[in-house]
Amino acid sequence: IIDINMGCPAKKVCNKAAGSALLKDEVLVREILQAVVAAVNVPVTLKIRTGWDRENKNGIAVAKIAEDAGIVALAVHGRTRADLYMGEAEYDTIAAIKQAVSIPVLANGDIDSPQKAKAVLAATGADGLLIGRAAQGRPWIFREIEHYLRTGEQLPAPSLLEVERILLEHLAALHAFYGDVMGVRIARKHVSWYLATLPGAREFRAQFNRLDSTDAQCTNVREFFSERHNNGEGVAA
Ligand SMILES: Cc1cc2nc3c(=O)[nH]c(=O)nc-3n(C[C@H](O)[C@H](O)[C@H](O)COP(=O)(O)O)c2cc1C
Numbered sequence: 001i002i003d004i005n006m007g008c009p010a011k012k013v014c015n016k017a018a019g020s021a022l023l024k025d026e027v028l029v030r031e032i033l034q035a036v037v038a039a040v041n042v043p044v045t046l047k048i049r050t051g052w053d054r055e056n057k058n059g060i061a062v063a064k065i066a067e068d069a070g071i072v073a074l075a076v077h078g079r080t081r082a083d084l085y086m087g088e089a090e091y092d093t094i095a096a097i098k099q100a101v102s103i104p105v106l107a108n109g110d111i112d113s114p115q116k117a118k119a120v121l122a123a124t125g126a127d128g129l130l131i132g133r134a135a136q137g138r139p140w141i142f143r144e145i146e147h148y149l150r151t152g153e154q155l156p157a158p159s160l161l162e163v164e165r166i167l168l169e170h171l172a173a174l175h176a177f178y179g180d181v182m183g184v185r186i187a188r189k190h191v192s193w194y195l196a197t198l199p200g201a202r203e204f205r206a207q208f209n210r211l212d213s214t215d216a217q218c219t220n221v222r223e224f225f226s227e228r229h230n231n232g233e234g235v236a237a
Pocket of ligand 1: 005006109132
């Protein structure tokens, strides 16, 4: 697929009339979407916010433009550009957008637990959810949500052994994908997210962030967990 991003609030992006700044210019939105859909033979999807600011909440209008232009699925972050990441995501506008179009609508913003996922699906009628920050260092949130929606029951937290296995796999994938230099840098924030809730994480992070080779990072993470396994710590927070 090609997923077009009209959700990014960053200044350096919006100053160039890209990202969520595009929401201000519905004519340009239509032209871009039509041009992309016409130019490729893969599905094109779109991510938007609910509008530019609270006075210009044109999410519904943009959603209709998207549907007309042949966009096949729409993700909506329940904040305006002006809201940045402040306050609570509001799901009413996502619900109104869902009502206004017949393409699949995916709700996004502040979903951080299985219970919240269920509540947002109910409040918006959305066809699916997108989860950003709550998945950082916690990729098992997806199976937790899937399980809860299916059974109404909450899965136990992953064991420390499983967290170690997933983190090492993720680390190897980051190194392979980004290469030895960028991979090592990008891994620092991910490792820090995984370990954030574990005792001793702060001290570990300080020395982990000074390591500059892929091997040293893997060894170091193994050591962190091996100390905890030996202490009999079983379950991650
Ligand atoms: C570090 C960071 C980078 C992001 N980059 C983008 C981006 O490039 N494009 C975009 O549409 N949204 C971007 N987002 C927004 C997220 O995709 C998502 O819409 C937002 O964080 C709300 O969802 P959440 O509460 O589940 O995190 C970014 C968010 C964060 C925290």
